[in-house]
Amino acid sequence: MENILEVKNLSKKYTEFELKNISFELPKGMIMGFIGENGAGKTTTIKSILNIIGNYKGEVKVFGLDNKNDEREIKEDIGVVLDDMFFPEILLPKDINTIMKDVYKKWDSDLYFKYLTDFNLPKDKQIKTYSKGMRKKLEIATALSHHPKLLILDEPTSGLDPIARNEVIDIFRDFIQNEECGVLLSSHITTDLEHIADYITFINNGEIILSKTKDELIEQYGIVKCTESEFKKIDNQDYIKYKKTKYECELLVENKNEFKKKYNVNTIDKISLEDLMVLMVKGEK
Amino acid sequence: MLGLIKKDFLMLKGNFKTWLILLFVYIVMAFQESMSLTFLLPFMCVVTMLSTFSYDSYNKWDAYVCSLPDGRKNSVRAKYIATLLLVFVTVLITTILTIIISYYRTNTVNLSSIGESIFGAIFATTLLQSIMYPAIYKYGVEKARITIFIVIFGTALVGGVLSKYIDFEFIIQRLVFLEKYIMIIIPVVIVVMVYISYRISEAIYKRKEY
Numbered sequence: 001m002e003n004i005l006e007v008k009n010l011s012k013k014y015t016e017f018e019l020k021n022i023s024f025e026l027p028k029g030m031i032m033g034f035i036g037e038n039g040a041g042k043t044t045t046i047k048s049i050l051n052i053i054g055n056y057k058g059e060v061k062v063f064g065l066d067n068k069n070d071e072r073e074i075k076e077d078i079g080v081v082l083d084d085m086f087f088p089e090i091l092l093p094k095d096i097n098t099i100m101k102d103v104y105k106k107w108d109s110d111l112y113f114k115y116l117t118d119f120n121l122p123k124d125k126q127i128k129t130y131s132k133g134m135r136k137k138l139e140i141a142t143a144l145s146h147h148p149k150l151l152i153l154d155e156p157t158s159g160l161d162p163i164a165r166n167e168v169i170d171i172f173r174d175f176i177q178n179e180e181c182g183v184l185l186s187s188h189i190t191t192d193l194e195h196i197a198d199y200i201t202f203i204n205n206g207e208i209i210l211s212k213t214k215d216e217l218i219e220q221y222g223i224v225k226c227t228e229s230e231f232k233k234i235d236n237q238d239y240i241k242y243k244k245t246k247y248e249c250e251l252l253v254e255n256k257n258e259f260k261k262k263y264n265v266n267t268i269d270k271i272s273l274e275d276l277m278v279l280m281v282k283g284e285k
Numbered sequence: 286m287l288g289l290i291k292k293d294f295l296m297l298k299g300n301f302k303t304w305l306i307l308l309f310v311y312i313v314m315a316f317q318e319s320m321s322l323t324f325l326l327p328f329m330c331v332v333t334m335l336s337t338f339s340y341d342s343y344n345k346w347d348a349y350v351c352s353l354p355d356g357r358k359n360s361v362r363a364k365y366i367a368t369l370l371l372v373f374v375t376v377l378i379t380t381i382l383t384i385i386i387s388y389y390r391t392n393t394v395n396l397s398s399i400g401e402s403i404f405g406a407i408f409a410t411t412l413l414q415s416i417m418y419p420a421i422y423k424y425g426v427e428k429a430r431i432t433i434f435i436v437i438f439g440t441a442l443v444g445g446v447l448s449k450y451i452d453f454e455f456i457i458q459r460l461v462f463l464e465k466y467i468m469i470i471i472p473v474v475i476v477v478m479v480y481i482s483y484r485i486s487e488a489i490y491k492r493k494e495y
Contacts, residue, residue, distance in 0.1 A: 052351040053494040075354040085348040085495075088296055088340035095295045102288030103353050152352075 001027040003061075004150050004182035010048055010058035017206060019044055022058070024201045024211045029179035031172060033193030033214070034186040035273060036203035037281055042186045043083060045203065046154050049184075050080065062150060076105060079148035081139045081156045089128035093121060096142055104146035115141035119167075132159035140168055144175070151175065151183040157192050165189070169196050190273035200273065204281055222256040222268035223275055225249070234263065241283025252279040289350070289363035290370070296337045297371075304329070311379070315386045323383065323399075324406035326375040331410050334368045335417065338426045348495035361422065361490045365414075365483050372410055376403060404471045411475050415482035422489040 003025045010022040019041050026032045036042050047053045049060050051071055060067040062074045087096055093116055101107045116123050119137040127135060136159050143151060151172070157165045172183055173196055187193055193200065193214075200217055202210040210217075224239070231242065231249040238259060239251040252275075253259045256268045304326075311325050341347060350356040380403055388394050416436055420429035447453075463470060 047348070047494075050352045051357075052348050054492070055494075072354050075352070075356075078352075080349075080352040082345075082349055082352065085345035087292075087349070088337070088344045088346055090296055090299060090340055091292070095292075098295065099288040099292045102286075102291065103356075 001029075002064075004028045004030075004063060005049070005184060006059075006061040007045070007049065008059040008061075010045065010056060010060065012044060012048060012053070012056040017041070017044075019048070019056070019206045022203070022206075022208055024208060026182050026184055026199065028182055029176050030198040031176055031183040031185060031196050032199040032201055033190075033197030033273070034184055034201050034203065035188075035190060035193065035277060037277065038188075040203045041206040042203055043154055044206075046082070046152055046184070046186060049152065050075075050078070076146070077149040079143035079146065079151045081136075081143050081151075081153040083154040083158070086135070086139055086142075087127065090126055092124055092126055093138055094123040096138075100142065100145070107146045109145075111147075112141060112145035115144060119164075133161060133164055136160055137164065137168070140171070144171070149181050151181070151185070153183065153185045153187075155187055156185065157187060157189055165192060172196055190277065194273055202277070202280060209280060210276075217273075217276070218270065220255055221271045221276065222253050222259070223271055223279070224251040224253055224259065224265060224268050226251065236285065238262065241279045241285055243279055243283045250279065250283075252276070252283060286355070286359040286363050286366075289356075289359050290367045293334070293337050293364065293367040294371075296340060297333055300333050300336075303333075308378070312382060312386070315383060316390070323379055323402040324409055326379050327372045327406045327410040328413070330371040330375050331368060331414050331417070334364070334371065334414075335421075335426065337364075338421050342426055345495065347493075351495060357490065361483065361487045364418070365479070365486070368414055368418075369411075369479070372407065372414075376407055379403065379406070400468065404468065408471055408475055411479050415478045419482055419485040419489060422486045422493070 005026040007025070008023050010019060012019040017039070022041070022045055024032070034042055034045070044053065048056045049062070049067060051067060063077065065074055067074055087099075091099075097107075097109050097112050100112070101109060113123065115121075116138075119134075119141060121130070121134055121138055121141070127138065130138065136156065140153075140156055143153070153172075157168055160168060169192055172185070175181055176183060185193065185197065197214050200210070200212060200214050201208060225248050226234075228244070228249055231244075231251070234251065239253050241252045243250045252271070253268065259265060260268060307326060307329055347360065350360050380399065383399050383403075384394055384396075387399065413433075417429060417433055420432040420436075423429075424432060
């Protein structure tokens, strides 16, 4: 399967934070959920892919092209929603159309105004009068209106009510239907990702700790709940992380079936992305 | 780049009423000849353009623009061109108005005197732009305001101290012969000054991480 985005050994050093050899691949026609707690490095990774920040080591290929050498060509086909970064709020949505038709060669004014109508966004009101959810929808409409092939979205559903989130998720789902496009979607709202993501990439403390298809994750990973005495009998190689509560222990296991066989356990709970994040970050080993 | 220039002009739309009031003030003052206000409108251009930096910064526009095709490359250029276009238009309006009012009042037009004051106005505004813009790109709008005060007071202080040791009057007398070339020297100085300022801003912006 051809990749629409390839990140290889991306490293970036700050005084108090470091991105360490970030590598992942997003095949065409897929949506990748990019998860991790605040400050884990999601936005830094996204900004590096887009060359908003420089001086990083490693290689980023978009559509098979180098993100630095072929920056202009690549950016013509990328739609972007960045967390809290957008047009100055004294502008009107119709001004964005006036500006963007001279920025993108393939800017489609009709499509942009169609999104504004579909999202119930008034085109003659200053952006500053919009609610947080309306702003987010405007950012999404702007990102989609030049027929991009790749969407890079940092927290695109934050601030949206459940109905608007569903609406937006459906748009992303439709977006990848032609199998030529892809979406890299960073979000804290893991339930959204459970609905639409094909791949999950998990970043923690500047390192990728997991990058797999969602189906693999759901099929293989699981949570074992047991008492402390049962927990003591389990080999620490057989679980990734554990968390103790007052009454029980929760173990994150990577291979449910093997664990079942080895320890003769009947039920292992299905894992949610939220459980996975909490155990991976807060769990002990 | 055209889109980014348009963006700055669209952001200034809201100042239209203020501009009309200033234009009215300018016309009234010019009729009364109470004081020379040739610099008023062009100077206001730069001051108003500074407000666009504040809005850009508040909405983290610089990070967003860097994600657009040629965004980083064109952002600084667009800001300089937008400012210069605005200064050019207001200078044109000011010149036309000054000529009309001068003719209405005295039935004569002293083009040389009008030219000098217009050139003076352009020089003052482009000087402000040339100092402020690199400072804004380097330190942000708030810190740049402090920088400009430091530059102005620092220059005045250094000038004051140097005047004790250097005979500036003597130097000025020696340079009087340049006066007849002033209409050539000022445009050249303006072009060089703005170009250097632009290159500095561009270099800062290229390296900056948003």
